[in-house]
Amino acid sequence: MYYKSTRDKSLNVTSAQAIAQGISADGGLFIPSEIPQISMEELRALADMRYDERANVVFGKFLTDFTPEEIAYCTSNAYNTKNFETENIAELTGAFGDAQILELWHGPTCAFKDMALQILPYLLTTSLKKNGEDKKVVILVATSGDTGKAALEGFKDVPGTEIMVFYPDHGVSSMQKRQMATQEGGNVAVCALEGNFDDCQNGVKKIFTDAAVKEKLAAAGRMFSSANSINWGRLAPQIVYYVSAYAEMAKRGDIAFGDTINVVVPTGNFGNILAAYYAKNMGVPIGKLICASNVNKVLTDFINTGVYDRNRDFYATCSPSMDILISSNLERLLFLLTDGDDAQIRDWFGKLSKDGRYEVTGDVLAKLQSDFVGGFCDDADTKKTIRDFKEKYGYTCDTHTAVAVKVYLDYLGQTGDTTRTLIASTASPYKFSASVLEAIEGTQSGADEYAQVAHLAEVSGLPVPASLAALKDKPVRFSEVIAKEDMESYVLKSMGIDG
Ligand SMILES: *Cc1c(COP(=O)(O)O)cnc(C)c1O
Numbered sequence: 139m140y141y142k143s144t145r146d147k148s149l150n151v152t153s154a155q156a157i158a159q160g161i162s163a164d165g166g167l168f169i170p171s172e173i174p175q176i177s178m179e180e181l182r183a184l185a186d187m188r189y190d191e192r193a194n195v196v197f198g199k200f201l202t203d204f205t206p207e208e209i210a211y212c213t214s215n216a217y218n219t220k221n222f223e224t225e226n227i228a229e230l231t232g233a234f235g236d237a238q239i240l241e242l243w244h245g246p247t248c249a250f251k252d253m254a255l256q257i258l259p260y261l262l263t264t265s266l267k268k269n270g271e272d273k274k275v276v277i278l279v280a281t282s283g284d285t286g287k288a289a290l291e292g293f294k295d296v297p298g299t300e301i302m303v304f305y306p307d308h309g310v311s312s313m314q315k316r317q318m319a320t321q322e323g324g325n326v327a328v329c330a331l332e333g334n335f336d337d338c339q340n341g342v343k344k345i346f347t348d349a350a351v352k353e354k355l356a357a358a359g360r361m362f363s364s365a366n367s368i369n370w371g372r373l374a375p376q377i378v379y380y381v382s383a384y385a386e387m388a389k390r391g392d393i394a395f396g397d398t399i400n401v402v403v404p405t406g407n408f409g410n411i412l413a414a415y416y417a418k419n420m421g422v423p424i425g426k427l428i429c430a431s432n433v434n435k436v437l438t439d440f441i442n443t444g445v446y447d448r449n450r451d452f453y454a455t456c457s458p459s460m461d462i463l464i465s466s467n468l469e470r471l472l473f474l475l476t477d478g479d480d481a482q483i484r485d486w487f488g489k490l491s492k493d494g495r496y497e498v499t500g501d502v503l504a505k506l507q508s509d510f511v512g513g514f515c516d517d518a519d520t521k522k523t524i525r526d527f528k529e530k531y532g533y534t535c536d537t538h539t540a541v542a543v544k545v546y547l548d549y550l551g552q553t554g555d556t557t558r559t560l561i562a563s564t565a566s567p568y569k570f571s572a573s574v575l576e577a578i579e580g581t582q583s584g585a586d587e588y589a590q591v592a593h594l595a596e597v598s599g600l601p602v603p604a605s606l607a608a609l610k611d612k613p614v615r616f617s618e619v620i621a622k623e624d625m626e627s628y629v630l631k632s633m634g635i636d637g
Pocket of ligand 1: 406538565
């Protein structure tokens with residue numbers, strides 16, 4: 139197996155090259171040349187394995203240039219109880235009606251991004267070694283909240299790496315700020331920026347592509363790399379939990395091996411749901427893939443009409459990690475649905491960057507709709523769903539998961555499709571305590587974040603994740619706020635290189 143680019147199918151690189159490079163030089167995304175298959179017999183065998191062993195099986199099919207020892211080194215360092223609060227790594231709930239919830243937030247930052255960012259540093263450093271690269275890698279991240287913390291926790295004290303995260307000083311929640319400002323590790327730096335998220339992102343991009351900075355880094359034995367969500371090293375780990383969840387459901391008798399399940403995913407950048415599509419095409423019996431959006435419903439409209447149009451108002455919602463108008467990973471799906479028509483992809487994504495809009499052909503729309511259903515939910519319904527679901531089942535979900543639950547219930551009402559359904563839960567309710575409490579109690583509380591966490595513990599009966607509880611007593615290590623113009627000198631200074 140090799141990897142090609144969605145914008146140049148003649149490209150031919152190994153998975154180690156794809157992971158080290160992150161994005162293809164032509165602007166396309168790396169994509170495996172074929173989708174490997176998993177048999178029902180293999181799925182049965184997974185049932186008796188630990189999560190990291192299941193991951194070895196799935197990675198073995200995609201990262202064919204890695205040795206089994208290299209893969210096991212990565213999975214065992216990532217998926218263990220030092221990093222996750224549960225031995226199962228991803229936790230499957232019992233049934234709520236015809237649905238079960240897959241909790242993907244038992245990692246160190248309480249959001250599903252840990253599932254990929256706990257292993258990415260190992261995949262990346264192993265890839266660099268395989269490529270004969272002996273420089274230390276420097277990861278630069280611009281974040282609006284969740285990704286930065288998950289990347290910091292993933293790369294913290296990983297040998298051969300350094301990580302620097304920039305966030306907008308007034309653009310993240312107080313819990314998110316505290317999570318980053320107290321970050322531990324000898325190879326980390328965190329810096330707030332006077333500006334918004336776009337300023338952070340532009341600044342990082344500029345430093346990445348600055349030849350003079352690159353030279354200074356090389357002279358100091360270092361090179362830049364990326365932990366961006368379009369890196370194949372972030373997508374592959376997400377396929378694992380869908381394959382694993384199917385085996386787990388069958389093992390527990392929730393379904394029989396061979397039964398079809400539907401999957402619902404609260405979606406932003408389309409990475410998580412694309413991983414479920416890969417699992418389906420590997421042979422995991424998955425029927426419908428239900429793509430749930432908040433009011434930034436560009437994907438719902440796309441699935442229903444075939445028109446992708448980002449020219450619309452942007453809304454800040456109570457499910458902020460899904461406030462996205464450009465879903466990058468959709469490019470990989472369209473490459474697959476057009477049977478690898480790279481010219482067509484270049485045309486559509488050229489139009490997207492020029493006009494903010496493209497429309498797919500009728501046959502592609504038909505294929506899209508045979509696998510995907512799109513739905514959306516506004517903030518009022520998100521909060522009502524949190525309250526109703528808790529009342530009916532005693533289960534407290536976060537705002538992102540609630541969007542998925544509501545879209546699933548709408549789908550169920552419209553179709554009567556009682557296929558057993560897996561709902562991906564992407565964040566702990568504690569990560570969004572204020573909104574979750576407001577949903578349950580009907581009023582906004584002015585209390586500070588820890589009072590709210592304590593109150594949510596009473597109301598929900600859920601244990602407070604140790605990593606969030608511990609933040610309260612951790613000293614602030616990073617309080618620097620800089621101007622956009624000073625990002626480059628900050629980066630160089632952090633590495634001990636003279637500007
Ligand atoms: C990132 C994120 C999402 C969106 O996932 P995508 O893979 O970008 O679609 C949903 N929920 C939470 C809590 C997230 O952090």
